[in-house]
Amino acid sequence: MSDSYPPDDGRRHARIGDPHPDWPVIESVPEYETSWFVGGYDLVEQPDGSRKRYYWAELPTAVVVTAVTDDDVLFVEQYRPTIRHEQLELPAGIVDEGESFTTAAERELREETGFAASSLSLLAEVWVATGLLRHKRAYVFAEGLEPAQQDLDENEFLTPRAIHIDEAIPAVRSRPTNEATLQGLTLAKEEGLL
Numbered sequence: 001m002s003d004s005y006p007p008d009d010g011r012r013h014a015r016i017g018d019p020h021p022d023w024p025v026i027e028s029v030p031e032y033e034t035s036w037f038v039g040g041y042d043l044v045e046q047p048d049g050s051r052k053r054y055y056w057a058e059l060p061t062a063v064v065v066t067a068v069t070d071d072d073v074l075f076v077e078q079y080r081p082t083i084r085h086e087q088l089e090l091p092a093g094i095v096d097e098g099e100s101f102t103t104a105a106e107r108e109l110r111e112e113t114g115f116a117a118s119s120l121s122l123l124a125e126v127w128v129a130t131g132l133l134r135h136k137r138a139y140v141f142a143e144g145l146e147p148a149q150q151d152l153d154e155n156e157f158l159t160p161r162a163i164h165i166d167e168a169i170p171a172v173r174s175r176p177t178n179e180a181t182l183q184g185l186t187l188a189k190e191e192g193l194l
Contacts, residue, residue, distance in 0.1 A: 020022045022047045036060075059096040059135040063104045064180045066188040067142040073168040073185070073194070074113050074145070078158035082148060085176045088161065095138070101125065105140035111151045113160040118144030123187045139184050141193050165194050 006194050017027045023044055030040035041053040049118040067090075079086045093108035095101060102120040110116050123139040152158065169185050188194045 019044075026051065037165060041060070055132070056134050057132060059133060061136045061138070061142055062092055062180075063095050063101050063108060063138045064090050064092040064184045065105045065109045065140050065142050065182045066090055066111070066193070067109050067115065067145060068145075068165065068188075068194070069145050071164055072162035073165055074109070074115060075161045075163060075168075075172075075181075076112050076158040077097060077161055078156070081119070083176075087176045088172055088181070089178055090181045092180060099139035102140055105138075109142055110148045111153070112156070112158060114148055115145040115160075116148040116152030117142035121189060123184075126183075135179060140190050141189050141191070142176070143193075168194065 023046065026043040026045060028040065028042045032039040036059075038058040040055050041054070041055045043051055044054055074091065075088050076091055077086060077088055091109050091112040092110070093104065095104040096107075099107070101122050105120055107119055120140055120142045123141050125136060125138040127133075128135045128137050150160070169182075169189070172181050172185065174176050185194065
């Protein structure tokens with residue numbers, strides 16, 4: 001699995017790949033664009049000859065970090081206005097153009113938690129919610145943590161939390177969380193890292 005920045009990562013691109021020969025794209029129309037996402041549709045000819053609009057939203061590639069000390073997993077607590085809940089989440093953020101997944105993970109971990117990792121490894125990269133989104137997410141495992149300077153973005157209001165490894169999954173399942181956090185923990189556990 002490559003750790004390089006993928007060319008078809010869902011980041012505001014004009015072409016995400018060649019259409020399947022049985023599903024030709026007649027037109028691709030962006031209808032709404034912000035600095036955060038693009039929304040639109042593809043008019044697609046289906047295998048039976050009928051045509052249908054498939055709506056999509058493009059989001060930048062993101063990285064989710066499962067970071068561990070000897071006994072703890074690092075999380076952040078933050079309020080999510082979109083769902084009107086505070087959540088316990090793994091550190092995460094956008095992969096900047098030109099960054100590898102591990103470089104982005106190292107930066108996001110330091111910015112959000114105030115810890116730097118000496119060892120990072122890519123666990124997986126996946127397409128997210130493919131029925132609607134053009135969004136790729138990478139999961140990175142980080143260890144060898146040392147205190148560093150926390151550097152939150154101006155719109156980040158979060159609090160780092162350390163939870164014992166044995167309690168990490170039960171803790172996130174007992175309160176509001178997101179699928180990225182559960183997936184990051186599960187991938188690390190399947191690899192024998194938790």
